[in-house]
Amino acid sequence: MQISSRFTIAVHALICIEMFKNDRKVTSDFIASSVNVNPVVIRRLLQQLKKAGIVQVMRGSGGTDTARPIDEITLLDVYNAVECVDEGGLFHFHENPNQLCPVGRNIHAVLDVRLDEIQKAMEKEMGSVTIQDVLNDTKRLA
Amino acid sequence: MQISSRFTIAVHALICIEMFKNDRKVTSDFIASSVNVNPVVIRRLLQQLKKAGIVQVMRGSGGTDTARPIDEITLLDVYNAVECVDEGGLFHFHENPNQLCPVGRNIHAVLDVRLDEIQKAMEKEMGSVTIQDVLNDTKRLA
DNA sequence: CTTGTTGTAACCGCGGTTGGTACATTGCTA
DNA sequence: TAGCAATGTACCAACCGCGGTTACAACAAG
Numbered sequence: 001m002q003i004s005s006r007f008t009i010a011v012h013a014l015i016c017i018e019m020f021k022n023d024r025k026v027t028s029d030f031i032a033s034s035v036n037v038n039p040v041v042i043r044r045l046l047q048q049l050k051k052a053g054i055v056q057v058m059r060g061s062g063g064t065d066t067a068r069p070i071d072e073i074t075l076l077d078v079y080n081a082v083e084c085v086d087e088g089g090l091f092h093f094h095e096n097p098n099q100l101c102p103v104g105r106n107i108h109a110v111l112d113v114r115l116d117e118i119q120k121a122m123e124k125e126m127g128s129v130t131i132q133d134v135l136n137d138t139k140r141l142a
Numbered sequence: 143m144q145i146s147s148r149f150t151i152a153v154h155a156l157i158c159i160e161m162f163k164n165d166r167k168v169t170s171d172f173i174a175s176s177v178n179v180n181p182v183v184i185r186r187l188l189q190q191l192k193k194a195g196i197v198q199v200m201r202g203s204g205g206t207d208t209a210r211p212i213d214e215i216t217l218l219d220v221y222n223a224v225e226c227v228d229e230g231g232l233f234h235f236h237e238n239p240n241q242l243c244p245v246g247r248n249i250h251a252v253l254d255v256r257l258d259e260i261q262k263a264m265e266k267e268m269g270s271v272t273i274q275d276v277l278n279d280t281k282r283l284a
Numbered sequence: 285c286t287t288g289t290t291g292t293a294a295c296c297g298c299g300g301t302t303g304g305t306a307c308a309t310t311g312c313t314a
Numbered sequence: 315t316a317g318c319a320a321t322g323t324a325c326c327a328a329c330c331g332c333g334g335t336t337a338c339a340a341c342a343a344g
Contacts, residue, residue: 002234141251
């Protein structure tokens with residue numbers, strides 16, 4: 001199982017916005033042509049980022065901008081915005097272990113602690129990288 | 143996107159094997175009844191663990207055992223064995239960014255480094271927990 | 285009112301996961 | 315050597331999330 005490409009697409013979109021917002025109106029069509037996906041995919045994505053307070057989208061007139069300074073937007077923020085992390089988190093637990101078995105009865109409690117630590121480690125690393133960092137790297141190459 | 147339940151089921155199975163192997167023959171049916179899934183699911187899983195050198199499965203006579211000391215089997219080993227981590231790793235990159243766009247041209251190189259660090263952080267945490275650790279916790283509760 | 289754009293619903297196809305049946309194969313033992 | 319218990323595996327079906335696409339209503343500005 002992989003984390004869906006929505007995540008990398010979202011980061012790509014944010015970099016696009018910051019890279020071009022002074023030169024042109026950054027529309028979903030424009031972003032879509034850079035990412036090379038259907039514009040509707042981008043619009044759906046922007047809606048999720050908007051709900052998370054990461055971007056602003058101008059209806060009617062068109063165009064997108066970030067809703068807060070990009071050195072305050074981490075990869076973790078983007079991940080949480082676009083990935084369905086609703087319940088259970090990163091790991092999917094099997095639902096109905098046998099309660100009559102000493103292993104089945106306790107596996108959930110035992111593993112949950114460990115899995116949580118693993119997820120936390122990942123989130124900590126994600127939270128340490130901002131869109132500003134990624135933008136800087138991109139400008140260096142471009 | 144979540145990591146498939148194969149992972150937690152695999153850990154559950156390994157704990158079962160260690161917990162009961164001195165008392166009885168640990169068959170796929172027995173494990174299946176503790177996990178509460180179809181025995182075939184367990185057999186498929188055991189094949190993956192076997193290929194990874196984690197367990198031995200006795201054909202014909204039946205039964206399962208670990209192939210090496212369980213304090214040398216980490217959650218990362220199990221994860222790599224049962225999860226399809228073939229290419230690309232944890233993150234799924236969008237394939238065809240526009241090479242004519244300075245963002246599309248460089249996003250892959252820029253993000254890959256960061257994503258790799260995140261995955262490494264997760265793997266490091268996974269590698270620090272052994273089946274022995276989980277077994278100890280389980281015995282404490284049982 | 286026209287134009288360009290966003291917001292969203294509806295539907296499709298693909299692939300991965302999970303669950304299940306069936307059966308050949310195998311090793312042990314009576 | 316026949317029978318039993320178990321594994322190994324092929325095949326099928328249902329489901330779900332994702333990405334692709336079309337279509338169209340809602341909206342802002344010239």
